[in-house]
Amino acid sequence: MAVMTRATDTEADDFMQLRPLLFSLAYRMTGSVADSEDILSEAYLRLRRAQQRCTPIDSLRTYLSAVVTRLSIDHLRSARIRRESYFGTWLPEPLVDATESEFNRVELADSLSMAFLVLLETLTPAERAAFLLHDVFEYDYPGIAVIVDKTESNCRQLVTRARRQIATRRPRFDAAKQQRDELARRFFAAVESGDMKPLIQMLSADVVAYGDGGGRGPSLPRPINGRDKVVRLLTAISEAIRQFDLHLEHAHVNGQPGALMKDEQGRLLNVFELDIFDGTVQVVRSVVNPDKLQHLAPLIGPDHPLRRGGPRVLPNRARTDPISRNPED
Incomplete structure (x- = not known):
């Protein structure tokens, strides 16, 4: 007792x-x-x-x-x-x-x-x-x-x-943490540089992208499915990085490989997380909703174009990207 x-x-x-x-x-x-x-x-x-x-x-x-x-x-x-x-x-x-x-x-x-x-x-x-x-x-x-x-x-x-x-439906991840981190490093380097050719080879054929903006930034109303559509989305993100002088900082997000997108002053715009299995990126997740990021770092303010304009403010070449239209089109 x-x-x-x-x-x-x-x-x-x-x-x-x-x-x-x-x-x-x-x-x-x-x-x-x-x-x-x-x-x-x-x-x-x-x-x-x-x-x-x-x-x-x-x-x-x-x-x-x-x-x-x-x-x-x-x-x-x-x-x-x-x-x-x-x-x-x-x-x-x-x-x-x-x-x-x-x-x-x-x-x-x-x-x-x-x-x-x-x-x-x-x-x-x-x-x-x-x-x-x-x-x-x-x-x-x-x-x-x-x-x-x-x-x-x-x-x-x-x-x-x-x-x-x-x-x-329980998620599966590659067991080797070092290999996951190395693939993520190359993935985010490609996104940051705009070199899409190596990035395409890192994506699974049925890769899915999710974006949580809560209506307060670039948002995806529905998931984007398939390598071609996800590549177009990542191309738009890459162009936004260079147009607005942003950069990606590698991090572990919820225990998985990820990155933080910040400006030159270190202010945070969004957070990425990757699901990596069988040596390829299976899922890309992006959290942009500022209500969900304020515990991490100072945030890029609401007057920034990528905050102020919501999902439609992207570089010109991205206007035909799923992020600015119906992602299923």
Whole structure:
């Protein structure tokens, strides 16, 4: 039988030690850095109130995981309505060069990818919570039952349904990180220089490009499919880089190869992430929505042509590119 103790100031200090775990859980639940920070702040306040009431806490880790999970579930239920009316493709807020020690585990790094987080959007909030707690964070079913306030049997059913839902669409990545990074380096060098010939060879035949501008910058209302169309899109981006004196900085975005597009003052315009498998780029994602980037760096202001004009402000040769028209044309 577990020994029950009262929350103490020491346990409140331990919140900071648990913070990386709690943030990892909240972020994988919500896909939002800002919302995860808000959830952690509320969790800390609830811990302090529990201390003041001398509430018995068996395990601080379990207690805080439960608070963060339940707050995240509440957030997801309200966020679904907003995401249904979101302009174009919704992508998670990017995490750049995450250094948490847990990311050394391959399965945790892959579960941080944008591809995986988008896939989790197909689950109900309860399924998402149970699946993450069990398959990613390795909680046992009795612990999950306490956290999500359901029976162990219900938790097993939630995890089983979640696994079935994502099994056939779970993203795959090349295992060799060094090879992925080298391919990404050559990919972004080609985009920056405008040399499309080597870039074409790096793209899979069925490559897909997603752009999240939220209507506040160059946006793709729908994904762009196929090598030819994606090359035209990348050509437009390359021309914009040179026309507006931008550059690409290599980075790891959500655990995958990526890059940050910045101006000469170091202000950020957008973030790219690549899915690389079987030695080719399978997916290109771009997050331009400034609401999703403000936690990373100072941003290029709203008066910049690529911000002010939305998706139609691009170099002249790009006017026939899918980014400025219907991407399916």
